Amino acid sequence: MLNIIFGPRPERIVNSPARTFDxxxxxxxxxxQLVRDMVLDxxxxxxxxxTDIESQVLGPISYRELSGGVKGLILMLYCxxxxxxxxxxxxxxxxxxxxxxERQDIYLYYKHMMDFADPFSxxxxxxxxxxxxxxxxxxxxxxxxxxxxxxxxHAWAVSSEGPFSQNQL
Numbered sequence: 001m002l003n004i005i006f007g008p009r010p011e012r013i014v015n016s017p018a019r020t021f022d023x024x025x026x027x028x029x030x031x032x033q034l035v036r037d038m039v040l041d042x043x044x045x046x047x048x049x050x051t052d053i054e055s056q057v058l059g060p061i062s063y064r065e066l067s068g069g070v071k072g073l074i075l076m077l078y079c080x081x082x083x084x085x086x087x088x089x090x091x092x093x094x095x096x097x098x099x100x101x102e103r104q105d106i107y108l109y110y111k112h113m114m115d116f117a118d119p120f121s122x123x124x125x126x127x128x129x130x131x132x133x134x135x136x137x138x139x140x141x142x143x144x145x146x147x148x149x150x151x152x153x154h155a156w157a158v159s160s161e162g163p164f165s166q167n168q169l
Contacts, residue, residue: 002101002120004110004141006148007127010083013109017072017088022064024079027051030063035074038096042070069093076106083107091115113142 014020027050029035036047043066045055051063058065072088073096086108089097094116100106101122116122118137124144125132135141 001105002097002122003105003107004122004124005083005107005127006110006124006145010107010109012081013083013085014072014075014079014088015085016068017075017084018068020079020082021071021075024075025063026078029074029078032077034077034099038073039066039070042073042092042096043067073097073100076100077103080104080106083109085109085111086114087111089114110145113145116141 030039030047030051039045039047039053043055044057045053045061045066047053053061053063053066055061055065069089069092072084073093075082076084076097077100084107091114094114097106097108097114098116098120116138120136122135122141123132124135124141126144126148128148133144135144
């Protein structure tokens with residue numbers, strides 16, 4: 001399951017997926033079809049054999065030249081005890097985060113809104129209030145994020161354009 005953390009920074013947090021990936025990297029990771037699919041989708045690059053990669057944009061590249069997003073996804077898959085900062089991932093990583101979360105528990109320290117496709121399931125751990133809640137869609141996640149931040153400015157923006165009003169926050 002995807003665990004989204006609101007609160008103080010966890011100790012085992014990955015701030016730079018690129019540097020962390022280079023430290024923990026194992027060649028066998030690229031044998032996993034899920035890894036190959038993520039590299040193809042996110043970086044538009046094909047894993048040919050081993051760690052030989054062909055980029056549609058750059059031509060032949062090494063695993064070191066993959067994007068920080070795809071390196072973060074691979075780490076998420078193979079180092080599930082780490083916490084990952086949401087700003088390390090673009091929206092093109094969201095579907096892969098959810099696929100990894102189908103396999104195992106993963107932890108995302110939430111710093112910005114991400115575009116997870118509705119419906120989805122995630123456990124929101126609010127370290128500020130000590131409460132946990134399961135959300136099933138983007139509006140539920142946004143509502144919890146605003147509540148955790150005490151973010152009135154975002155609440156007004158959502159209520160004027162979105163499906164719930166200020167009173168529902």
